[in-house]
Amino acid sequence: MPEWPDLFVLRERLDQALTGQAAVGAEVYNPIVLRAVLPLPQWIAGRRLAGLTQRGKFLTFHWDDASLMVVNPMLTGVFALTQPGAKRTKDTAFAITFEGGIQLRYRDEKQMGKVYLLRGEEPAAAVPGFAGLGPEADPSSFDEADFIRRGRKRQYEVRNLLMDQEFLAGIGNAYADEILFEARLHPKRKLSSLADAEWAALAAAVRTVMALGVKAVAEGMPPGLGAKVRSHMQVRGRENTPCPRCGSRIVLRSLGYLETNFCPTCQPAPPGQLY
Numbered sequence: 001m002p003e004w005p006d007l008f009v010l011r012e013r014l015d016q017a018l019t020g021q022a023a024v025g026a027e028v029y030n031p032i033v034l035r036a037v038l039p040l041p042q043w044i045a046g047r048r049l050a051g052l053t054q055r056g057k058f059l060t061f062h063w064d065d066a067s068l069m070v071v072n073p074m075l076t077g078v079f080a081l082t083q084p085g086a087k088r089t090k091d092t093a094f095a096i097t098f099e100g101g102i103q104l105r106y107r108d109e110k111q112m113g114k115v116y117l118l119r120g121e122e123p124a125a126a127v128p129g130f131a132g133l134g135p136e137a138d139p140s141s142f143d144e145a146d147f148i149r150r151g152r153k154r155q156y157e158v159r160n161l162l163m164d165q166e167f168l169a170g171i172g173n174a175y176a177d178e179i180l181f182e183a184r185l186h187p188k189r190k191l192s193s194l195a196d197a198e199w200a201a202l203a204a205a206v207r208t209v210m211a212l213g214v215k216a217v218a219e220g221m222p223p224g225l226g227a228k229v230r231s232h233m234q235v236r237g238r239e240n241t242p243c244p245r246c247g248s249r250i251v252l253r254s255l256g257y258l259e260t261n262f263c264p265t266c267q268p269a270p271p272g273q274l275y
């Protein structure tokens, strides 16, 4: 669930709240998310947070001894900042307390996220999915011409292109739907069928939707984090409501094991496609 805009804002907030502080303790409630040689409390004791970086849907905590904690929140992982004594929700997997009296909690209702504790190893070697990541879906550095040039060499459907982390890092189900709505493209359009103007619209939509996402998440995220900001989305999660552009009913369709929301009028099906 967390996608590029979510992690961008999260990284910024965690950096402001925690960088420079030493970890004074940790508690593990559900170790299933942890990929580590040592238990977290032992691993983290006395380490000071030097900073955080984002790469696609991965967030990396850099500690002062060059060790790393790399987090891939997958579908449902969220971070929250709280007082150490605050009531804990039952999806909390672990908590790290910092010297300033703030506790960082990682919650994950599906426990599918993965947290790698690395000591000196490069994440590209130690973390599955990290090495092959494509350029960031960062609206401030997004290169539309490069996106189009590389995209034209791909063979599959347009939604799969957006979801391909090796093509562009950081977009998942929610923002893929939003980008396709913005570009007025049906999720199953084949890349080979896109006209020049459609490629241009798609590339522009990536930048626009990512920039709007960052703004909306930054405005909507509470100080204690822990929320998923989705209220700005126009089609994702909006099935059976009127399309904000044309008033048609937004539909929900399955694509294999994934689901997509789109407007059947603004995003017409390709020839031969039933919906």
Ligand SMILES: [Zn+2]
Binding pocket: 243, 244, 245, 246, 247, 248, 263, 264, 265, 266, 267
């Ligand atoms: Zn519409």
